[in-house]
Amino acid sequence: xxxxxxAVPLALIAGLGLTGCTSNxxxxxxxxxxxxxxxxxxxxxxxxxxxxxxxxxxxxxxxVKNDGTQVTEFYLIASDGNRIVGEVxxxxxxxxxxxTVIAGPGSYTTQCKPGxxxxxxxxxxxLTAGANGTVDANRVALQEDAVKQYQxxxxxxxxxxxxxxxxxxxxxxxxNVAEAKALYPAVRMHWERIxxxxxxxxxxxxxxxxxxxxxxxxxxxxxxxxxxxDLWVTxxxxxxxxxxxxxxxxxxxxxxxxxxxxxxxEIEFTVDALSNGSKGLLDEVATGKVTGEEEAFSxxxxxxxxxxxxxxxxxxxxxxxxxxxxxxxxSATLTKNFTELETLLAKYEKGDGYVLYTDLTEAQxxxxxxxxxxxGEPLSQLTSEVVK
Amino acid sequence: MTGNFLIGxxxxxxxxxxxxxxxxYLNKTGPSHLAKRIWIGVAAAVVVSLGFGALLTFGPSGLxxxxxxxxxxxxxxxxVGFVTWMVFWMxxxxxxxxxxxxxxxxxxxxxSTGALxxxxxxxxxxxGLETALFLWAAARATGETWEPLVGAAIGLAVAILMxxxxxxxxxxxxxAPFFKWTGALLxxxxxxxxxxxxHDLQEAGVLPGLHNLAFDVSTIIPPASWYGVLLKGxxxxxxxxxxxxxxxxxxxxxxxxxxxxxxxxxGNSQPSASASGTHxxxxxxx
Numbered sequence: 001x002x003x004x005x006x007a008v009p010l011a012l013i014a015g016l017g018l019t020g021c022t023s024n025x026x027x028x029x030x031x032x033x034x035x036x037x038x039x040x041x042x043x044x045x046x047x048x049x050x051x052x053x054x055x056x057x058x059x060x061x062x063x064v065k066n067d068g069t070q071v072t073e074f075y076l077i078a079s080d081g082n083r084i085v086g087e088v089x090x091x092x093x094x095x096x097x098x099x100t101v102i103a104g105p106g107s108y109t110t111q112c113k114p115g116x117x118x119x120x121x122x123x124x125x126x127l128t129a130g131a132n133g134t135v136d137a138n139r140v141a142l143q144e145d146a147v148k149q150y151q152x153x154x155x156x157x158x159x160x161x162x163x164x165x166x167x168x169x170x171x172x173x174x175x176n177v178a179e180a181k182a183l184y185p186a187v188r189m190h191w192e193r194i195x196x197x198x199x200x201x202x203x204x205x206x207x208x209x210x211x212x213x214x215x216x217x218x219x220x221x222x223x224x225x226x227x228x229x230d231l232w233v234t235x236x237x238x239x240x241x242x243x244x245x246x247x248x249x250x251x252x253x254x255x256x257x258x259x260x261x262x263x264x265x266e267i268e269f270t271v272d273a274l275s276n277g278s279k280g281l282l283d284e285v286a287t288g289k290v291t292g293e294e295e296a297f298s299x300x301x302x303x304x305x306x307x308x309x310x311x312x313x314x315x316x317x318x319x320x321x322x323x324x325x326x327x328x329x330x331s332a333t334l335t336k337n338f339t340e341l342e343t344l345l346a347k348y349e350k351g352d353g354y355v356l357y358t359d360l361t362e363a364q365x366x367x368x369x370x371x372x373x374x375x376g377e378p379l380s381q382l383t384s385e386v387v388k
Numbered sequence: 389m390t391g392n393f394l395i396g397x398x399x400x401x402x403x404x405x406x407x408x409x410x411x412x413y414l415n416k417t418g419p420s421h422l423a424k425r426i427w428i429g430v431a432a433a434v435v436v437s438l439g440f441g442a443l444l445t446f447g448p449s450g451l452x453x454x455x456x457x458x459x460x461x462x463x464x465x466x467x468v469g470f471v472t473w474m475v476f477w478m479x480x481x482x483x484x485x486x487x488x489x490x491x492x493x494x495x496x497x498x499x500s501t502g503a504l505x506x507x508x509x510x511x512x513x514x515x516g517l518e519t520a521l522f523l524w525a526a527a528r529a530t531g532e533t534w535e536p537l538v539g540a541a542i543g544l545a546v547a548i549l550m551x552x553x554x555x556x557x558x559x560x561x562x563x564a565p566f567f568k569w570t571g572a573l574l575x576x577x578x579x580x581x582x583x584x585x586x587h588d589l590q591e592a593g594v595l596p597g598l599h600n601l602a603f604d605v606s607t608i609i610p611p612a613s614w615y616g617v618l619l620k621g622x623x624x625x626x627x628x629x630x631x632x633x634x635x636x637x638x639x640x641x642x643x644x645x646x647x648x649x650x651x652x653x654x655g656n657s658q659p660s661a662s663a664s665g666t667h668x669x670x671x672x673x674x
Contacts, residue, residue: 069390069391070391070612071391071392071394071395071612083593084453084591084592084593084598085453086453087453087591089518090395090399090518090522091525092391092392092395092522092525092526092536092539092540093390093391093392093535093536094392094529094533094535094536095392095522095525095526095529095536096525096528096529097521097525099453101453115610115611115612116610116611116612117606117607117610117611117612117627117628118606
């Protein structure tokens with residue numbers, strides 16, 4: 001019963017004193033021009049009719065008319081079914097009451113309660129985002145932008161991965177060891193940049209990227225690291241693959257990568273997936289790359305390292321507009337720490353790629369590890385800031 | 389017609405009962421100017437409610453749902469506090485019934501002129517805004533049909549008539565039991581008002597447990613039935629009562645009632661301050 005009617009005060013006099021002169025008993029609703037206009041609700045003893053089941057969020061007005069014979073009530077209830085967003089009670093037969101609420105986008109339920117008992121007559125009601133140009137609406141737009149940009153990045157990297165994997169697999173199958181060895185770390189960077197996406201496919205990830213040491217019982221050793229071993233291990237105890245075996249592994253990589261790429265392009269991201277993915281990439285660096293475990297035979301861990309950081313930074317950059325004005329401090333810290341890590345990593349560039357992990361000293365590894373940790377801590381705060 | 393009549397009756401009764409009991413009490417014990425204070429409070433509440441209701445109905449802006457429920461709920465709970473204070477104040481005054489009754493009540497009341505006005509204003513005002521909104525809606529609908537306004541007006545008129553009859557009735561009761569039972573009745577009514585206020589705050593989301601019902605007898609006592617209306621109008625009885633409401637009612641009524649009767653007994657134990665003293669047992673209404 002919080003009513004806001006905008007009406008000419010004369011309506012009061014007209015209503016009270018000059019009955020019969022006004023054929024419209026609700027002069028207020030005619031002049032109430034909110035965005036989208038008021039929604040008329042007719043509550044009878046058996047029905048609850050709304051002129052719309054959807055409107056834009058913000059200030060929403062319902063003109064509730066009791067067209068029945070029993071006293072009725074009208075409620076707007078939040079989607080959890082418990083919170084009353086607004087209500088008008090005590091609407092006598094023949095009377096109109098207005099309900100004005102301020103509500104955000106989402107799903108709601110409207111409820112008429114003729115006789116004021118029971119669960120009433122309910123139906124779904126939707127408030128769509130954006131009409132009022134509120135801060136929230138702006139954030140929704142920023143979130144959509146971030147997701148869209150990251151989606152494009154994923155699609156781009158996935159395409160590059162598919163093309164690169166084809167080349168690499170062909171060189172390997174043909175026994176062209178030098179070319180395969182050169183392609184290996186470069187093509188893998190496309191994988192590593194979008195690793196959280198690739199890893200989200202629990203069936204494909206082990207086939208393509210499992211390390212020998214991590215294989216579970218019954219799992220076959222296939223994919224990138226199987227090839228890595230064949231290319232780099234020269235030990236007398238290791239038997240190189242035959243041409244037929246190489247072809248089989250290569251075909252498997254191409255087929256599975258194709259499948260992975262098409263699925264990766266289908267994923268619908270949310271901002272928290274971006275920020276969590278960014279943090280996930282950094283964890284990958286900390287647990288695999290900075291320890292030299294990932295590339296046990298090729299020792300090209302720094303390529304993966306760099307690619308992981310690039311992927312993490314892309315997600316952060318896409319999310320950065322959401323921090324503006326809400327947490328500029330975190331934004332500045334992350335920007336600074338990403339730059340410091342990149343600068344540090346640049347010291348180990350060599351040709352088109354990086355020095356081998358085995359060329360790093362213990363002190364250098366410690367330094368890289370410290371820079372990764374320094375970035376990881378503020379990055380873990382990102383999700384809570386962007387989902388606001 | 390019937391629906392609007394019953395709403396008018398219910399809202400009218402809710403507001404009238406406390407006032408009637410307060411008035412009757414003061415008529416018995418105090419000089420007539422004390423009763424005037426009650427009427428000042430009532431008049432203030434009616435004017436403010438109607439004005440505020442008209443503003444919200446026809447003005448450029450209104451309250452949010454939460455604000456409205458919080459105001460209604462808080463006013464109800466404050467009203468309970470004042471009525472409780474009144475009951476005990478009257479119990480104390482009852483002990484002073486005697487030769488020097490008038491001066492004593494005067495002394496007591498002199499310090500609480502504002503309080504008497506406030507009790508009456510709150511008792512009426514807590515229901516006033518809701519009633520005013522309902523009445524304005526009825527008034528606005530008169531362009532289409534007279535029925536809602538007529539129904540509501542008849543309901544209110546019947547409520548006032550019932551109030552008047554009760555007023556007459558309680559005045560005809562012997563003095564001693566009168567004090568005892570009007571006080572007790574006020575406590576029960578106040579308990580209902582408290583539960584109603586709690587319900588408002590639950591609807592506003594300030595208090596939890598809106599959907600945890602202690603009992604639901606709405607099929608036996610429909611809120612729209614005449615007996616449902618009377619129960620609601622007199623005792624604020626809700627056929628769908630939440631646990632929190634029920635607990636609040638019991639937690640208020642039982643200790644306050646016990647304390648009240650303890651006070652009355654305490655009063656009777658003092659010979660010079662007995663409520664059943666030498667004063668005339670029956671006082672005519674006017």
